[in-house]
Amino acid sequence: MKKIVFFLAVLFCVAMINGVMAQNNAPVSKLTILKEDSGNLSEMILLPYTTFQDFGAVNGLFVGEAVKFTPPKAGWKISGIEVTGVTTYNNTTKHFLPDRNFLVEVRDKDLNLLYKFADMQNLYFASTREGIFLSRGIMIPSIPVTGDFYVVFYDRGSMRIGMEQTNETSNSFFFIGNQMKPATFELTGKTNETMKINWLIRVAGE
Numbered sequence: 001m002k003k004i005v006f007f008l009a010v011l012f013c014v015a016m017i018n019g020v021m022a023q024n025n026a027p028v029s030k031l032t033i034l035k036e037d038s039g040n041l042s043e044m045i046l047l048p049y050t051t052f053q054d055f056g057a058v059n060g061l062f063v064g065e066a067v068k069f070t071p072p073k074a075g076w077k078i079s080g081i082e083v084t085g086v087t088t089y090n091n092t093t094k095h096f097l098p099d100r101n102f103l104v105e106v107r108d109k110d111l112n113l114l115y116k117f118a119d120m121q122n123l124y125f126a127s128t129r130e131g132i133f134l135s136r137g138i139m140i141p142s143i144p145v146t147g148d149f150y151v152v153f154y155d156r157g158s159m160r161i162g163m164e165q166t167n168e169t170s171n172s173f174f175f176i177g178n179q180m181k182p183a184t185f186e187l188t189g190k191t192n193e194t195m196k197i198n199w200l201i202r203v204a205g206e
Contacts, residue, residue, distance in 0.1 A: 048160030
């Protein structure tokens with residue numbers, strides 16, 4: 001599993017740089033990365049976020065961080081999902097947070113479920129460099145999309161997803177009770193002022 005995760009991370013990196021993927025001298029395949037963030041991770045102002053912060057440890061299990069995407073052409077298919085986040089590492093005890101499930105969903109423009117996948121967060125986001133965000137790829141079956149679609153990530157308190165504070169694209173949401181609600185936060189100490197953010201979720205396809 002770790003080898004698959006590492007390979008997918010490299011796949012996303014190569015695709016973003018060259019727009020192609022090649023392995024073991026196989027024929028080059030075109031791959032497109034869709035993102036709804038400012039693009040350069042090294043220049044972003046990122047904060048770690050879990051739904052447990054605002055919705056609690058019970059209700060937060062059922063709230064997802066969602067990003068809306070538009071396929072670049074007719075017949076486009078999703079082949080991978082990338083999430084940037086971090087899990088908890090205790091430098092004193094040298095232990096990670098115990099494994100818990102996160103959940104990923106792909107939904108169409110009408111919020112019908114197209115695909116879902118669950119796995120343990122430490123297989124993807126564990127690092128002994130405390131507080132360092134990791135971008136990890138998740139392999140999924142090829143899924144054709146015919147219009148706007150959503151990728152929903154349920155952190156379930158297992159880890160913290162990356163949240164970009166600036167350059168918002170208005171395509172990040174909370175998925176709550178089968179509804180998409182804009183991902184906005186009240187600014188501390190400022191009455192009636194809110195801040196929109198970008199979740200660090202990307203998709204690959206061709």
